[in-house]
Amino acid sequence: MSRFQDFDDVADPSRVAGRVAALRAELAARGAHGFVVPRSDEHQSEYVPPSAERLAWLTGFTGSAGMAVVLADRAALFVDGRYTLQAPAQTDTGAIAVLNSGETSPSDWVAANLPEGAVLAYDPWLHTADAVARLAKAAEAAGGRLVPAGSNPIDAIWTDRPAPPKAPVRPHPEALAGESREAKLGRIREAMAKEKLEALVISDPHALAWAFNLRGGDVAHTPLPLGYALVPREGRATLFLDPAKVTNEAGDAVGDLAAFRDPAALPQALADLAARGGKIRLDRATAAQALCDVVAQAGGVADVGADPVALMKARKNAAEIDGARAAHVRDAAAFARFLAWFARTAPGGLTEIDVVERLEAERIDTGALRDVSFPTIAGAGPNGAIVHYRVSRASNRALAAGELFLIDSGAQYEDGTTDITRTLPVGAPSDEMRDRYTRVLKGHLAITRAVFPKGASGAQIDGFARAPLWEAGLDFDHGTGHGVGSFLSVHEGPQRIAKTGTTPLEPGMILSNEPGYYKTNAYGIRIENLILVEAREVVGAERTMYGFETLTLAPYARELIDLALLTPEERAFVDAYHARVLETIGPLVDAATRDWLEGACATLG
Numbered sequence: 001m002s003r004f005q006d007f008d009d010v011a012d013p014s015r016v017a018g019r020v021a022a023l024r025a026e027l028a029a030r031g032a033h034g035f036v037v038p039r040s041d042e043h044q045s046e047y048v049p050p051s052a053e054r055l056a057w058l059t060g061f062t063g064s065a066g067m068a069v070v071l072a073d074r075a076a077l078f079v080d081g082r083y084t085l086q087a088p089a090q091t092d093t094g095a096i097a098v099l100n101s102g103e104t105s106p107s108d109w110v111a112a113n114l115p116e117g118a119v120l121a122y123d124p125w126l127h128t129a130d131a132v133a134r135l136a137k138a139a140e141a142a143g144g145r146l147v148p149a150g151s152n153p154i155d156a157i158w159t160d161r162p163a164p165p166k167a168p169v170r171p172h173p174e175a176l177a178g179e180s181r182e183a184k185l186g187r188i189r190e191a192m193a194k195e196k197l198e199a200l201v202i203s204d205p206h207a208l209a210w211a212f213n214l215r216g217g218d219v220a221h222t223p224l225p226l227g228y229a230l231v232p233r234e235g236r237a238t239l240f241l242d243p244a245k246v247t248n249e250a251g252d253a254v255g256d257l258a259a260f261r262d263p264a265a266l267p268q269a270l271a272d273l274a275a276r277g278g279k280i281r282l283d284r285a286t287a288a289q290a291l292c293d294v295v296a297q298a299g300g301v302a303d304v305g306a307d308p309v310a311l312m313k314a315r316k317n318a319a320e321i322d323g324a325r326a327a328h329v330r331d332a333a334a335f336a337r338f339l340a341w342f343a344r345t346a347p348g349g350l351t352e353i354d355v356v357e358r359l360e361a362e363r364i365d366t367g368a369l370r371d372v373s374f375p376t377i378a379g380a381g382p383n384g385a386i387v388h389y390r391v392s393r394a395s396n397r398a399l400a401a402g403e404l405f406l407i408d409s410g411a412q413y414e415d416g417t418t419d420i421t422r423t424l425p426v427g428a429p430s431d432e433m434r435d436r437y438t439r440v441l442k443g444h445l446a447i448t449r450a451v452f453p454k455g456a457s458g459a460q461i462d463g464f465a466r467a468p469l470w471e472a473g474l475d476f477d478h479g480t481g482h483g484v485g486s487f488l489s490v491h492e493g494p495q496r497i498a499k500t501g502t503t504p505l506e507p508g509m510i511l512s513n514e515p516g517y518y519k520t521n522a523y524g525i526r527i528e529n530l531i532l533v534e535a536r537e538v539v540g541a542e543r544t545m546y547g548f549e550t551l552t553l554a555p556y557a558r559e560l561i562d563l564a565l566l567t568p569e570e571r572a573f574v575d576a577y578h579a580r581v582l583e584t585i586g587p588l589v590d591a592a593t594r595d596w597l598e599g600a601c602a603t604l605g
Contacts, residue, residue, distance in 0.1 A: 169250045315508035330368060446467065465480040
């Protein structure tokens with residue numbers, strides 16, 4: 001039995017039509033003709049507490065990103081390329097049309113479908129100012145109006161909605177954080193002074209946790225305390241956290257740096273500060289439109305821009321980097337034991353849930369596991385083609401010979417967060433599987449080996465991972481890599497390797513490197529390591545150059561590698577990586593696992 005994951009199937013398409021009808025009735029009673037339902041909470045987070053899972057409750061869709069728009073006579077659910085297979089299986093497509101947001105955006109759909117004169121309502125706490133501006137423009141183009149709802153209409157019909165979370169807030173050790181709260185607050189205020197800000201609203205709980213060296217448990221698999229911070233140019237900061245959550249240890253650790261107040265007090269405190277004049281920075285990525293409205297109504301200046309904490313948090317310091325390395329070595333030993341077990345056992349009557357539970361057990365045996373970093377993606381055969389597949393008791397599939405098994409998992413240790421994906425053969429793979437796997441591996445290696453100048457962004461190297469697939473007329477519909485926190489979220493911004501990754505990559509940033517290939521109703525392939533941006537010495541270089549250190553240590557599936565597709569340089573790189581894996585992890589595992597590891601890490605060919 002899993003300690004950290006449940007396998008209940010929360011999606012029930014049979015309920016969707018009734019809930020959509022109930023929402024329409026509630027909207028009609030309020031004089032509205034439509035409502036926008038984002039997959040977010042008041043902090044615009046990717047991972048939200050059960051009380052904020054409004055999109056899942058309404059539509060059945062449980063993915064981490066999406067939006068629904070419900071009008072009087074039609075409704076649409078918008079998902080990105082990761083969820084185009086999952087969403088139709090979880091919702092009632094007769095009640096809600098599922099659309100790829102990469103092809104049709106919610107704003108475009110609203111512009112084309114909102115009736116003239118109609119009122120489209122939205123919850124101002126669940127949208128950023130930029131998102132509201134796009135929707136307002138679309139509603140206006142249709143001849144309608146976008147209007148804030150006084151309260152969320154879904155909350156009025158969701159009769160068994162869970163209570164907001166109240167997990168304890170505890171201090172994060174300075175030895176692991178690598179910097180004191182005082183020093184961080186000093187750097188934040190220096191950044192504020194450069195931009196002539198009177199105050200900063202920290203609306204991202206990740207930024208709050210990092211800045212004040214706190215951790216919580218309000219969100220599954222991510223040690224977040226949900227709340228806000230208000231940092232004035234001078235004087236004490238204020239942390240808006242539910243008093244019931246703040247432990248004595250947390251209060252003592254923060255000390256005189258900040259006062260604690262209930263989150264309900266934030267709007268008035270922000271209004272009072274705004275009334276004094278001066279620019280108040282609101283984070284473009286996470287600050288709700290409601291906060292902009294508070295500042296504007298008080299006569300202040302809402303300066304919507306980047307939260308300076310985001311980049312500070314993304315650039316890991318020496319202690320955080322040491323912690324990440326230690327966490328990855330610990331996790332690699334557990335993962336090696338799991339891989340050896342899998343090689344001995346599969347298929348052997350195993351199911352996806354069996355595999356998830358075994359891997360979790362290996363991590364628990366480290367004695368350091370705080371949580372998994374996200375629900376494990378364990379897809380056998382065609383389930384592997386669902387990019388963010390989550391196994392349930394209803395979908396649980398047995399492993400079968402001749403198929404591929406994709407496992408994407410991670411761990412939360414107090415010294416670091418891990419995320420690793422491996423695709424494993426069950427029995428003999430087909431020639432097509434080996435071709436596709438090797439192309440994905442070549443793209444993965446291209447990112448790993450990349451050398452790039454200071455100032456280069458993830459968007460500039462994203463194509464490296466796709467080129468071997470492009471040569472065969474193939475591609476994948478997700479980014480190549482996301483940022484990763486330090487005992488925080490497994491998905492961290494602003495850094496990313498993707499077409500949308502415009503933030504320059506800097507030393508200390510940790511990212512994933514995870515190209516893939518997905519054949520619908522057949523199999524999925526993804527290979528993922530975490531990588532650390534580091535300075536790179538290049539003989540004769542005229543510019544500052546960077547590259548990547550690989551943190552993840554686990555062998556690739558040699559049975560799936562078509563050596564004819566690898567260059568001599570790629571083969572040598574894989575051999576060197578495998579030698580490092582064996583040298584580092586071999587002494588940490590039992591004899592049977594080491595025997596398996598020696599074979600898995602042997603020279604290719």
